Amino acid sequence: MKDKLEQLFYFGLGSALMAKEKLEQAGESAKGLKEENERKAREFFDQAVAKGSEERGRLKEEVKQLLKEAIDELGLASKADLDALREELARQRQGQS
Structure with a gap:
């Protein structure tokens, strides 16, 4: 009986x-x-x-390209067009003075 209890204890x-x-192995795993x-999530985030x-x-x-096309189709003046007009007006004003 003592042997059986000892075996049961062990x-x-x-x-x-x-x-x-x-449990320790599962924790490490x-x-x-x-x-x-976490590494994979960081990689995915960086790629995204x-x-x-x-x-x-x-x-x-x-x-930008679509806006340029729309401006051309509507015949609107561009910044370059307005700058050229300003220069022309400035030249005309200087000629009148």
Whole structure:
């Protein structure tokens, strides 16, 4: 009977230690997964920001081109046209003086 109780005690102790080791291993594994997931999330974020920045530049140029076409179609004066007109008026005023 004493041997059976002793074996039962060692069985309980051994089981508890094995469970502790398994939990520690699982904790280390989870920590590694967490670090890997954080790294992947950072990479994804950086890639998304870079892609968004590239797209912003492309869209900006596309909008500029569309505005230029609309201004041309409507026959509106551009900044260059207005500057040339101002220079012409200034020359005419100087000639009258």
